[in-house]
Amino acid sequence: MSSETQEPVQYDDGYAPEVGVGPHPAPWPEGAPYDPELLAHGDRRNVADRYRYWTREAIIADLDTRRHDFHVAVENWGHDFNIGSVVRTANAFLAKEIHIVGRRRWNRRGAMVTDRYQHVRHHPDTGSLTAWAAAGELPIIGIDNLPGAVPLERTALPRRCVLLFGQEGPGLTEEARARAAVVCSIAQFGSTRSINAGAAAAIAMHAWIQRHADVPPTL
Template identity: 65%
Template sequence: MNAEPVAEPSHGVGPWPGGPGEWPDDPRLDPDLLAHGDTRNVVDAYRYWRMDAIVADLDTRRHPFHVAIENWQHDMNIGSIVRSANAFLAAEVHIIGKRRWNRRGAMVTDRYQHVRHHEDVATFTAWARDAGIPVVAVDNLPGAVPVDRAELPERCVLLFGQEGPGLSAEALAAASGTVEITQYGSTRSINASAAAAVVMYEWCRRWA
């Protein structure tokens, strides 16, 4: 009786053809993924790679901009911002305030993205000052410069606030400048994670 054919995964790739003796001799590859297939949400170049090998390779190419989020509540946007930071290859994501955050929106990308926690704005500001990295606040406030016309340093921290209230006065005071996204409709603001993606893309358009 013939064996049932192995179904191909709906996404990703199936097991590597052949047995262990026929697998590629590459220490970056994960034997378990080679044996059972790789359905992770990674680009094809990283298929079958071990997670630590992917992070190590990303570390050789990360961009010099950072992303910071003032975490007043367990905002679901934080996970989406982490996901975008991974997509645009940010150096690090900084969570300011509550250590806990909703990881669902990150879609596992927080495993590949460096995330650092700061207890409060003062601690974050001290880190940025010691690192010599200017902080650029993103908020649609009077005096904010449209991001497409603003100075956006190659090495910087893009600082985002919570959906709704935006950045605190203390966080704004820590920034060297404030940028906004030009809007054309009736709503006062756009989703925080969408805004973060727009600004990260603008940075990459100039510097990547």
């Protein structure tokens, strides 16, 4: 079985330290998850240690047995550069799926190749997303600091849901706000009017994790 292309991890400061592991010493482990080319040449991918030398297909299959019940959706009307960061965080918290609403193309740099291990679904517009969510009986939880929004910190997020985020700047569209079951705001205490969209997404996903995930006592 041939291995996946080992794309280099990109860092904003241009410095890319060597990551991963080199060739596996003999004897090689045997079994379906392992990729002979990675065993022979090393594994420099941005994956957790438990997945070293595994094929991409084997990693995805294992993640599919453990994915959480929340979905992440992002409106992408202006080719938002924050989407990559949202995708990376969704992978870290093991979201069920990632949904890109609007423009199909998005800046993948911030994802650091984690999108290769996630199920990414495209919706041409907000109506398509909400129809899909309704068919699966998944409430849409909008995240935006809007008048009338309820504090995320005081909201019991449902186990099965779609966390919907607007793009940087304009936030959620009017249609998204109208179709959401609830819109939650994130408490802020400083002078800024808003926080980065990628940071807001991370806070909301972690709120779900705190309520529903089986968090081990130690790493």
